[in-house]
Amino acid sequence: MAYLTVEGAIKRYGATTALNGVSFTVAQGEFFTLLGPSGCGKTTLLRSIAGFSQLSEGKVSLAGTDLLAVPPHKRDIGMVFQDYAIFPHLTVAENVAFGLKARKVAVSEIRDRVAEALATVRLSALSERLPAALSGGQQQRIGIARAMVVKPRLLLMDEPLSNLDAKLRLDLRDEIRDIQRTIGIAAIYVTHDQEEALAISDRICVMDGGSIEQIGTPQQIYGQPATRFVASFVGTMNLLSPTAFGLPDVPGVAQWALRPERLRLAEAGVAEPGAAGFTGLVEHFTYLGREAHLTVQAQGHRLVAQIAAPPADLAIEAGREIRLGFVRDDLHAFDAAGRRVRTELSA
Amino acid sequence: MSAVVAPARRSGWRPDFWTLVAIGAWAILIVLLLIPLGLVLVSSFRDESGQLTLANWQRLFTSTRYVNALVNTLIVGFGGLAGALLLGSVMAFCMARIRIAGGRLISMMAILALVSPPFIGAYSWIVLFGSGGIVRQTLMGWGIFMPPIYGVWGILIVFAFKFYPYVYLLTSGALSNINRSLEEAAENLGLTPFQRVMKISFPLVLPALSAGGLLALIHAIADFGTPRLLGRGFNVLATEAYTAYSAEIGSNLGMATTLSLVLILMSMIFVFIQRYMSRRNVYHSNLINRPEKIRLRGFANVAAHAAVYFIALGGAMPAIIAAIYSIRKTNGPVFQPGFGLESYSRIIASLGDVVRNSLLFSGTSVLLIVVIGTLIGCLVARRNTAHSSLLDATLMVPYVMPGIVVGVAFIAAFNTPPLAMTGTAAIIILSVFIRRLPYAVRSSAAALRQVGPSMEEAAISLGYSPVQAFLKVTIPLILPGIVAGAMLSFVTAVNELSSSLVLYVGGTITMPVKIYIAINDGDYGTAASLSTILLVLSGTAIYLAFRLLGRDERALL
Numbered sequence: 001m002a003y004l005t006v007e008g009a010i011k012r013y014g015a016t017t018a019l020n021g022v023s024f025t026v027a028q029g030e031f032f033t034l035l036g037p038s039g040c041g042k043t044t045l046l047r048s049i050a051g052f053s054q055l056s057e058g059k060v061s062l063a064g065t066d067l068l069a070v071p072p073h074k075r076d077i078g079m080v081f082q083d084y085a086i087f088p089h090l091t092v093a094e095n096v097a098f099g100l101k102a103r104k105v106a107v108s109e110i111r112d113r114v115a116e117a118l119a120t121v122r123l124s125a126l127s128e129r130l131p132a133a134l135s136g137g138q139q140q141r142i143g144i145a146r147a148m149v150v151k152p153r154l155l156l157m158d159e160p161l162s163n164l165d166a167k168l169r170l171d172l173r174d175e176i177r178d179i180q181r182t183i184g185i186a187a188i189y190v191t192h193d194q195e196e197a198l199a200i201s202d203r204i205c206v207m208d209g210g211s212i213e214q215i216g217t218p219q220q221i222y223g224q225p226a227t228r229f230v231a232s233f234v235g236t237m238n239l240l241s242p243t244a245f246g247l248p249d250v251p252g253v254a255q256w257a258l259r260p261e262r263l264r265l266a267e268a269g270v271a272e273p274g275a276a277g278f279t280g281l282v283e284h285f286t287y288l289g290r291e292a293h294l295t296v297q298a299q300g301h302r303l304v305a306q307i308a309a310p311p312a313d314l315a316i317e318a319g320r321e322i323r324l325g326f327v328r329d330d331l332h333a334f335d336a337a338g339r340r341v342r343t344e345l346s347a
Numbered sequence: 348m349s350a351v352v353a354p355a356r357r358s359g360w361r362p363d364f365w366t367l368v369a370i371g372a373w374a375i376l377i378v379l380l381l382i383p384l385g386l387v388l389v390s391s392f393r394d395e396s397g398q399l400t401l402a403n404w405q406r407l408f409t410s411t412r413y414v415n416a417l418v419n420t421l422i423v424g425f426g427g428l429a430g431a432l433l434l435g436s437v438m439a440f441c442m443a444r445i446r447i448a449g450g451r452l453i454s455m456m457a458i459l460a461l462v463s464p465p466f467i468g469a470y471s472w473i474v475l476f477g478s479g480g481i482v483r484q485t486l487m488g489w490g491i492f493m494p495p496i497y498g499v500w501g502i503l504i505v506f507a508f509k510f511y512p513y514v515y516l517l518t519s520g521a522l523s524n525i526n527r528s529l530e531e532a533a534e535n536l537g538l539t540p541f542q543r544v545m546k547i548s549f550p551l552v553l554p555a556l557s558a559g560g561l562l563a564l565i566h567a568i569a570d571f572g573t574p575r576l577l578g579r580g581f582n583v584l585a586t587e588a589y590t591a592y593s594a595e596i597g598s599n600l601g602m603a604t605t606l607s608l609v610l611i612l613m614s615m616i617f618v619f620i621q622r623y624m625s626r627r628n629v630y631h632s633n634l635i636n637r638p639e640k641i642r643l644r645g646f647a648n649v650a651a652h653a654a655v656y657f658i659a660l661g662g663a664m665p666a667i668i669a670a671i672y673s674i675r676k677t678n679g680p681v682f683q684p685g686f687g688l689e690s691y692s693r694i695i696a697s698l699g700d701v702v703r704n705s706l707l708f709s710g711t712s713v714l715l716i717v718v719i720g721t722l723i724g725c726l727v728a729r730r731n732t733a734h735s736s737l738l739d740a741t742l743m744v745p746y747v748m749p750g751i752v753v754g755v756a757f758i759a760a761f762n763t764p765p766l767a768m769t770g771t772a773a774i775i776i777l778s779v780f781i782r783r784l785p786y787a788v789r790s791s792a793a794a795l796r797q798v799g800p801s802m803e804e805a806a807i808s809l810g811y812s813p814v815q816a817f818l819k820v821t822i823p824l825i826l827p828g829i830v831a832g833a834m835l836s837f838v839t840a841v842n843e844l845s846s847s848l849v850l851y852v853g854g855t856i857t858m859p860v861k862i863y864i865a866i867n868d869g870d871y872g873t874a875a876s877l878s879t880i881l882l883v884l885s886g887t888a889i890y891l892a893f894r895l896l897g898r899d900e901r902a903l904l
Binding site: 146 | 807810816
């Protein structure tokens with residue numbers, strides 16, 4: 001059931017169009033991610049829902065009521081900012097209490113709810129500190145607590161983890177997901193990090209150039225990319241010409257695509273049914289422990305292969321010839337416009 | 348991608364309010380700046396009877412007197428610039444890179460040099476090195492001849508010591524912010540220490556150096572008091588403009604305005620040259636690996652300390668002399684041996700209204716500056732439109748207008764109805780207001796840009812209306828900056844001399860004007876004690892500003 005509905009959202013800045021007719025719905029309690037490269041319109045869309053940016057055209061409704069008629073401060077939508085936007089002149093506890101005060105919540109209740117929120121983000125010990133002394137991760141935890149504690153109708157997050165270092169990003173990512181599930185709030189999350197989107201979302205909306213490319217679960221987005229853009233943006237994709245490696249020329253197929261992890265070492269020369277094999281020249285070999293990355297030149301293509309759990313004695317020098325193979329069922333097919341095509345060869 | 352949206356579009360009341368602010372800002376600029384400047388321009392093309400004429404401009408370029416003044420202004424301008432650059436960069440290098448004992452004392456003395464009341468600087472130099480100066484007489488007693496400090500060299504020495512803090516404060520900041528890794532990288536790539544300084548360090552501090560130099564240059568060509576007291580026949584445009592305006596017989600407003608225009612044009616040209624020079628040179632470094640201060644040994648250490656203390660004491664000397672002379676025993680205007688508080692009791696007895704005038708005028712203009720400057724600052728910072736850029740650019744004009752020019756322009760504009768204000772307190776307050784307004788606008792706009800729009804947006808998303816968000820989040824965040832700016836404006840306002848000198852009448856005399864008159868009358872005790880009071884007032888204001896802002900001497904510029 002649709003909780004938030006965005007219909008035909010268009011945003012123009014002078015001659016440029018930042019949003020080009022975007023429509024989607026978000027269900028109650030759903031974690032919905034807007035994913036795309038910078039400039040794709042995802043932040044503009046988020047800010048339009050928050051009310052910090054006005055749509056040129058289109059409708060946004062929340063729980064059945066028109067959202068665009070409501071001024072931003074009355075929308076009751078929590079927001080977590082990329083630059084944290086923690087008030088530096090207020091203590092941690094005062095920051096979290098800020099929204100409750102606007103809602104004229106009783107003092108004793110404010111105290112309890114702030115304490116609870118700070119406990120949730122594991123900042124209870126720092127409640128009387130000023131934010132300047134805290135790390136980026138701690139500041140963003142305040143930001144999350146501050147947005148959640150008012151129990152908003154919708155939670156918006158604008159690249160909340162992009163200013164944090166990698167390890168912290170993983171930890172906080174899981175924390176955000178847990179908190180959102182516990183509270184059961186609908187959340188819209190903006191990111192340009194495809195791995196983050198896959199890890200955190202119920203559904204992902206991939207955007208490019210102000211338009212939606214695909215909306216789907218992480219499995220659909222990764223496993224059945226609707227367009228060539230989605231295929232290359234989410235994860236890595238080897239793009240093959242229509243008749244490469246002895247593939248049959250299928251009408252309507254302008255390009256084949258194959259995930260690096262679907263390429264396997266075929267030195268034993270075992271021919272499986274439906275498998276294709278070829279010989280290539282190793283350009284790079286990178287051993288990463290749990291996997292190994294290979295860059296291979298073959299038949300005018302530069303292919304990337306990921307070998308899971310590489311054997312300990314696997315050491316391939318650059319310049320060496322190597323035999324690789326793949327199963328035809330793993331191929332994706334795209335037409336000349338970059339849209340997914342169903343063929344007998346590919347899923 | 349993140350859309351920057353003017354707050355105006357968020358709710359109904361703001362466009363009206365900020366439009367009003369914009370209209371008010373332009374009204375102020377038109378009445379207090381553009382009309383006076385326009386009349387200055389018109390007046391320079393009129394003779395005494397009001398006929399259109401090119402005579403003033405003709406005289407400017409043909410009369411030896413004015414050609415000399417023009418050349419002399421350039422001499423003291425660039426001479427002062429050279430002196431300030433030399434002293435300032437030596438000081439900056441030593442303070443930023445070498446461990447100097449008593450660093451706090453040094454920077455206090457630099458501040459003292461910066462806020463010393465005008466005139467008292469020149470006067471103190473006369474006390475020591477004038478014809479009857481203590482140092483000169485002592486040396487002559489030992490049989491060493493020393494020329495008195497009067498003339499062009501005297502002016503240049505005073506300027507060097509008076510204006511070096513501009514270069515020092517800006518450059519030392521830049522020097523201690525150069526990423527150490529850059530210099531190490533240069534060293535690693537095989538550059539000799541000298542090459543390293545010339546190819547890495549110097550280009551990186553050049554913007555700061557040229558900005559400091561520009562301040563010294565503009566202040567040097569605008570300075571009126573020093574050439575007036577020390578020049579002895581060596582006249583510059585500022586003194587000639589004042590003479591043309593104030594001559595008892597044959598007061599010539601047309602000539603005064605012509606000279607004023609030349610001064611403005613000169614300052615403007617220098618500002619543009621400096622901007623052109625440093626147009627590309629804005630370097631930001633996020634990762635600051637601050638350079639370490641090295642500890643020198645032996646002769647080098649002694650030499651560095653000697654240089655730093657020599658410069659610092661030279662700059663602070665006028666203030667120190669003034670403080671000492673203010674407690675010398677006096678009998679009327681004549682100093683007696685020993686110490687006493689006669690000068691101060693004379694101020695309390697007969698000059699109370701001068702002190703009161705100064706405090707009242709400065710206080711009022713600071714209040715106006717803060718309120719109006721903050722509003723315009725918000726407008727400039729939050730509405731990034733062509734209109735606000737034009738406003739910002741127009742505000743650059745009073746920034747480079749010498750005080751004497753503001754005085755002459757206000758006389759030209761407000762001597763007759765509809766706005767006859769000459770002789771009132773209002774005209775002095777407004778002259779200070781318009782000169783200092785650009786600083787307040789810039790500092791509040793800068794403070795506001797620091798806050799960033801997401802702070803207010805966070806408050807709005809939590810349920811506060813835009814007005815509440817501005818009051819609850821933005822104002823508390825920029826308040827320390829505003830108050831500190833007010834304190835620094837107070838320092839300039841209370842020390843303002845040259846425009847007040849043109850605009851004052853008996854009832855609106857201020858402390859700096861009284862100091863000027865007292866020195867001219869030979870009443871040095873009064874001058875010294877009034878100067879000391881000014882120093883104490885300025886020092887208090889600076890102390891408060893530093894408490895609020897954190898200690899940053901560069902805020903004084």
